[in-house]
Each structure stands twice: as C-alpha cells, then as structure tokens.
Amino acid sequence: MSPFQTFHDWFDEDPSIFSHWLEPAGVVEPKPEQRNPYLAPHCNIPPCEKKREVFYLELQEGCPHNTCAYCKTYKDIGFSNKKVEEVKANFDLTLNVLENRFNAPEEKSDLESITRFYLGGADILTYPTWDLVEVINYAKKKIEQRIGRKLSKISGYTTTSSLAGLSEFDLGYITRAGFNLAYWGLESGSSLVLDLVNKGYNPLFSEYVKNVISKLKQFPLRLSVFVMPGLGGIKYSPAHIIDTIEALATINPSWITFLSINPKNTEYDEIIKKDNDNRHMTPKEVKEQMIMIADGLEEKLLKSGENVDCLVAAYNKRITPVCRNPFTFRRRIKNSVKSNEGSK
Numbered sequence: 540m541s542p543f544q545t546f547h548d549w550f551d552e553d554p555s556i557f558s559h560w561l562e563p564a565g566v567v568e569p570k571p572e573q574r575n576p577y578l579a580p581h582c583n584i585p586p587c588e589k590k591r592e593v594f595y596l597e598l599q600e601g602c603p604h605n606t607c608a609y610c611k612t613y614k615d616i617g618f619s620n621k622k623v624e625e626v627k628a629n630f631d632l633t634l635n636v637l638e639n640r641f642n643a644p645e646e647k648s649d650l651e652s653i654t655r656f657y658l659g660g661a662d663i664l665t666y667p668t669w670d671l672v673e674v675i676n677y678a679k680k681k682i683e684q685r686i687g688r689k690l691s692k693i694s695g696y697t698t699t700s701s702l703a704g705l706s707e708f709d710l711g712y713i714t715r716a717g718f719n720l721a722y723w724g725l726e727s728g729s730s731l732v733l734d735l736v737n738k739g740y741n742p743l744f745s746e747y748v749k750n751v752i753s754k755l756k757q758f759p760l761r762l763s764v765f766v767m768p769g770l771g772g773i774k775y776s777p778a779h780i781i782d783t784i785e786a787l788a789t790i791n792p793s794w795i796t797f798l799s800i801n802p803k804n805t806e807y808d809e810i811i812k813k814d815n816d817n818r819h820m821t822p823k824e825v826k827e828q829m830i831m832i833a834d835g836l837e838e839k840l841l842k843s844g845e846n847v848d849c850l851v852a853a854y855n856k857r858i859t860p861v862c863r864n865p866f867t868f869r870r871r872i873k874n875s876v877k878s879n880e881g882s883k
C-alpha cells in the first residue's frame with residue numbers, strides 16, 4: 540500500500556487539534572524569561588513546556604556535546620554546570636517572582652498555577668547525579684509546600700549517550716526524586732545519519748538503543764522523543780526511515796515529535812552540499828518521509844504485543860524554507876494488552 544493511501548487516516552491538518560500546544564485565542568502566555576529572570580536567553584525549552592503552569596530552572600549553560608553539525612544553539616557558548624548553591628539561589632528568587640506575578644488582578648498568582656517543573660539544560664542527565672537529586676528535592680519540596688499539591692511532571696532534555704551512560708543506581712535516585720519525563724533528542728535511528736551529522740557514532744546503534752531501553756524499563760520515566768525528518772538528505776533517506784522506525788519501535792515512547800532542520804549557515808549544510816550524490820530533501824519529500832516513518836512505526840508497534848500509547852506529531856511548519864516540515868499533524872497509536880495474570 541502506498542503511504543499516501545493511509546494519509547487521510549493518519550493525519551489531520553486542522554489547526555484546532557493543536558489547542559493543547561498553541562495558545563488559546565485571546566490568551567498570551569508570558570515569555571519564559573518574564574517568569575524566570577535568571578534564564579539565559581538561549582535556554583532551550585520544548586514548546587510544550589512553554590506554559591504558565593511550568594516552573595523553569597536552569598542548571599546548565601551551553602551544551603556538553605556541542606558537535607551536532609546542524610545545531611548552532613550553543614556554538615559560541617562554553618559549557619558549564621551551574622553550582623548547586625547558585626541554582627538554589629535562582630530558584631528562591633524565581634519563586635518570589637512567580638508568587639507576586641498575576642496575569643490579571645483577580646487571577647491566581649503564577650506560582651499557584653504551577654503544576655510542572657522543567658530543568659533547563661542541553662543535556663540535564665550529564666549534571667552530576669547527587670547534585671541533580673539535591674536540586675530536585677530542594678525545589679520540589681518548596682514548590683509543593685507553597686502550592687499545597689504534588690507536581691505532576693519534572694522534566695528535562697537529554698541525549699541517547701547520556702541515557703546509555705547512566706547506571707541503574709543513578710537512574711533509581713533521579714527517578715525516585717521525581718524526574719519522570721525525559722525529552723530525548725534521538726533525531727535518527729540510523730548510525731549512518733548520526734555519523735554524518737557528528738552526533739556520536741555507534742555502528743551498532745540499534746543494539747545500543749535496545750540496551751538503553753531494557754535498562755529504562757525498570758524506572759517510572761516517560762519518554763518524549765524528537766526525530767528530524769529529512770536529516771542526512773536524500774541519499775540517506777532509506778536508512779533514516781528504516782532505522783528510525785526500528786529505534787522508535789524499540790523505545791515505544793509516550794510522545795514522538797518531528798522537528799524541522801534549519802541548515803542555514805551550518806556545517807550540516809556544507810556536508811550535504813559537498814556530496815554530489817546528496818541534496819537537502821524538498822518539503823514534499825520530508826512529508827512523505829514522516830508518513831513512512833509514522834506508518835511503519837504504527838505497524839510495528841501494533842504487532843509488538845506491548846502496551847502502546849504514543850502520540851506522534853509535527854507541530855511547527857514555519858521554521859525554514861529548506862528541509863522544513865511542510866505540515867502539522869497529530870495522531871495517537873494505542874494498543875492495550877491485557878495481562879494474563881488472574882485470568883486462569
């Protein structure tokens with residue numbers, strides 16, 4: 540079956556379905572820096588965390604990897620983990636800012652609206668485990684005391700290599716402290732593509748991901764995975780599709796988000812252009828690639844015999860005229876597997 544025959548089942552371009560992501564009409568969400576004056580201007584916050592109910596706290600400046608050929612975010616910024624005492628002091632000051640911030644006089648303060656806590660940094664799981672646990676415990680206790688209820692999510696960005704590198708011991712402490720959602724920048728499941736873009740090269744990437752997942756399954760950590768359609772250009776498109784389906788089926792995450800690449804003035808652009816057999820993919824090709832990945836993943840996940848509840852989506856189509864996501868969509872893959880226990 541052609542991928543396009545399943546297109547209308549799969550995708551919906553009606554913008555109203557993104558109401559959970561976009562600001563409701565008439566409501567202007569405050570900018571993160573209005574709510575935490577101690578955030579660096581380049582602090583990377585996923586769009587779904589840019590909400591009034593999220594408390595931001597930055598733990599890192601720059602990126603500990605800083606090698607990805609398509610990424611300019613931290614190119615001129617040195618990496619450092621902020622000291623725990625500095626992080627705690629910023630937290631206390633931000634708590635006071637939010638306590639005294641009201642969208643309108645009759646509304647709740649921004650602090651009373653908080654339900655989630657976002658740890659800012661390019662790869663939060665490279666922050667030393669004991670320091671991370673100390674910061675989470677300190678902040679969680681104070682926020683929960685003030686708002687009188689438990690936080691629903693504590694989240695941050697991380698990478699495949701950091702998830703692979705953390706011991707079960709570390710993961711146990713971090714998740715027990717309450718860290719329960721990792722934004723995982725997978726980008727591709729293909730070692731060829733990852734090698735091309737300098738994103739850490741592991742020729743046995745699929746085995747690497749399997750080992751990561753068999754370790755993570757023991758912990759209450761939900762995964763939100765980012766994939767870059769079009770990454771690697773037209774030459775690596777088959778590998779990108781096949782291997783990304785494989786990796787995502789292994790991960791079985793709660794959320795998958797397709798991002799756009801913005802290759803302008805990057806090393807990635809030069810890599811693609813100097814290979815005469817390669818080129819950037821067109822928006823139409825990027826769209827077809829997303830459909831093939833999503834369809835292939837659905838087929839694999841539904842056959843896997845595992846419980847599946849995964850929201851696959853692309854949200855932003857206005858990043859760049861090259862390699863852009865040409866459309867937005869949202870689709871849920873769901874499959875509940877009944878346990879045999881107690882049925883005999």
Ligand code: SF4
Pocket residue numbers: 602603604605606607610611612613661698724
């Ligand atoms: S790990 Fe993330 S932030 Fe760091 S260079 Fe790569 S894409 Fe950029």
